Amino acid sequence: MAEQEFAYFLGCIMNNRYPGIEKSTRILFDKLDVGLKDMEGASCCPAPGVFGSFDRTTWASIAARNITIAEEQGNDIMTECNGCFGSLFETNHMLHENEEMKAKINEILAEAGREFKGEINVRHFAEILYNDVGMDKLAEAVTKPLNLNVAVHYGCHFLKPSAEIEIDDPMKPTILDELVEITGAKSVPYKDKMMCCGAGGGLRSRDLDVTADYTKEKLTNMREAGVDAIINVCPFCHLQFDVGQVEVNDKFGTDFNIPVFHLAQLYGLAMGLSKDDITVDAHQINTDPALSKLDIITGGE
Amino acid sequence: MLGGGNDTEEQKGTEEQQSETEMKDEGTETTEEEKLETAEKTEPEAKAEEPVKDKSAKEEKKEIKEKAKAKTEPEKKTKKSEKKPEVEEKPKTKRSDSMTLLEGREEDTLTRDSIDENFKQEIMDAGAETLALCFQCGTCTGACPSGRRTPYRIRQIVRKSVMGFKEEVISDDTLWMCTTCYECQERCPRGIKIVDIVKIARNYAAKAGYMAPAHKAVGSFVLKTGHGVPINDATMALRKKVGLDELPPTTHSFPGALDEVQKIIKATGFDDLIGYNWEKGELE
DSSP: OOSEEEEEEOOSHHHHHOHHHHHHHHHHHHHTTEEEEEOTTBOOOOOIIIIIHHOHHHHHHHHHHHHHHHHHHTOOEEEOOHHHHHHHHHHHHHHHHOHHHHHHHHHHHHTTTOOOOOOOOEEEHHHHIIIIIOHHHHHHHOSSOOOOEEEEEOOSTTTOSHHHHOSSOSSSOOHHHHHHHTTTOEEOOOTTTTOOOSOTTTHHHHOHHHHHHHHHHHHHHHHHTTOSEEEESOHHHHHHHHHHHHHHHHHHOOOOOOOEEEHHHHHHHHTTOOTTTTTGGGSSSOOHHHHHHHHHHHTOO | OHHHHHHHHHHHHHHHHHHHHHHHHHTTSSOHHHHHHHHHHHHHHHHHTOOSOOHHHHHHHHHHHHHHHHHHHHHHHHHHHHHHHHHHTOOHHHHTTOOGGGTTHHHHOOOGGGOOTTHHHHHHHTTOGGGGGOOOOOHHHHHOTTTTTSSOOHHHHHHHHHHTOHHHHHTOGGGGGOOOOOHHHHHOTTOOOHHHHHHHHHHHHHHTTOOOHHHHHHHHHHHHHSOSSOOOHHHHHHHHHTTSOSSOSBTTTOHHHHHHHHHHHHHHTHHHHHTEETTTTEEO
16 A cells, blocks of 8 residues: 555546546556545535635535545545635635634534544645655656646646745746656746636636636747647646637637646656547647657657 | 038027927917017027137038028918917817716715725625735736736725725626736735635625626536536546546535535525525526
8 A cells, every 4th residue: 555645636627627637647646656545525626716706605615525525534635726726725724723714614514414623734736746756756757758848837726825825936936847847848938927827716707808818818928938838737727728728719810729738647648648548639729749749759659 | 511510400400499399388378479589589599609610611501501591480480370270279168068077977976875884894804804904005906917908906996895885896897807816915015815805805796696697607517516517428438438437436426425515505505695496406
C-alpha cells in the first residue's frame, strides 16, 4: 500500500466532460506510489459562482458535506480544479475560524445525517505534487521529455485569496512554471499572465460575451508569445480555453487554435500516454499541432 | 544667410499666431482696431532682437518680411471676417429653454430615503467586517479586468454598500460581472475582503429575485443530479474507452448520496429560492 493517500475529489467538469484528466491523474499517482481513494457519493463542490453568489449557507453546507466524506476516510482532500478548491478550501477555512457558522452548518448537515468536524485539509493537486511528491520524484516519472513552448495559466482560485491559501506569491508565482518545466516543456512569459480566463464567478453562464472578451485577450497575449499549448490546473479554465476558444473565433472572427492541456494531461504525455488515453482527441481545439511537434523531436513513437 | 531669413519668418509666424490666440481669448470684448494695434506693437520688438547682422542679410530679411506681410495680412482679414458671424450665431437666450441635463433628475438622485440603515452592518455581520475600512482609493477598480470591459465599478459598489444604498447595489446588473478573480482583494491597501462583499451583496440580490435564468438552471442541475455539470452520453462513452467507470463514483453512482444533497437543499430553502417545483421536477 502507498505510504500516502488522498481523498480524490472529482467535481463535475473533469469527470463529466474531460475524463482524460482523471485518467492521467490516476496513472500518474499510481506511478508516484501515492494513493487516491474515491470519495463515494461526493457531489458538485458546489459551483462557487452560482451557489456562493445565491446563498452562502447552501454553498457552505454542500461543500461541508463533501468534506465529511473525506473526514470519514481520515484523508486530506485532493482536487485538481481551482473552482472546487475554492469552494472546499474556503468552506473548510471558514468553519474552522467561525464556531457560530460551524454550528449553523452542522444543524443543516444533521438533516442528511452528517457532521463537519474540521479534521482534514483541502489541498490542490499541483501543490501536492510540488510539496509532497517533490520535483525529484516527478522528474523520475518523466520518460518522454516534452519539447514544447507553453503558456502557463494559473487561474484564480489556486493561489487566491493568498492571505488564506498561502501556496505561492499571487502576483509572481513560480510553482506551476516549475511543475511544467520538469517535463522538459518551457514556460514562456506572456503579457498579463495572471489574468483570469473569464469563466468564473458565474460570468460564463450570465454573460458569454464578456467572458469571451476576457478569453480573447488572454489568447491574444499567448499567441503573441508564440506558444504551442496552454497549460492549466482547472477543468473550468480548461473548458473555457477549449470550448471558449471556438466561441471567441465565432464571435470575433479570429482564428485561434492553441491546444489546451491540463497539467495532469501534460504529465500523461511526459509519461508516454497516447492522445486517446488522455482524451485530448475529444477536445474542441485540435491538439495535433502540439503533439506532432513532440513526435518530430523524439523521432516518433 | 538663408538661415537668418528663416528665423525672422518663423518669429513672425509665431507672433501672428500669438496675436491670433489673444484675439480668440479676449473674445468679443476687444474691438478689431485694438487687435490690430497690439499686432503692430509686437513687430518693433521683434526687430530689436536682431541688430547684429550684415547689410545684405538685413535687406533680404526686409524683402522676405514684406512678402510675408503681404501674404499674411489679407489672410488675417478673411479670418476675422469669418469669425464675426460665429460669435453672432450663439444667442444666449435660447439655451435656457431646455435644460436637458436636469431632466429626470428627481428619479435618479439618491436621497436619504434610498438608504437602508442596516445594509452595511448586514454585510459586515455576514463575514465582510472589513467593509468599513474602505477609504475609496480606487485600487480595486484599477485592478479589475471586468472594469476594463464593462461598466462594472467595484469601488462604487463598495461605497454604495457602506452608504447603505442597498437597492442600488443589488438591482445593478453589473454586480454579476465579477469573475471573483481576487485581483482587487489582493491589491487592496486596507485588506478588505472585497470578493466576499460582492458575494454577500449577490446573496441579497438573489433573495430579492435578481437571478439569471442560466444561474437558476445550474442550481437545478445540482438539485436533480448532484452535479452542476452532469454527465452526458458522449462523456460516458469516453470514460468507458479509457477504462474508467461509465459513471463517476459520485452522486451519479450513489442515489443515497443525492438524497442527502437534496435534504440539505430543502433544509436551507435553496429550492424555494430558485423556484424549483419538486412535483414537476423543473424550475417554475
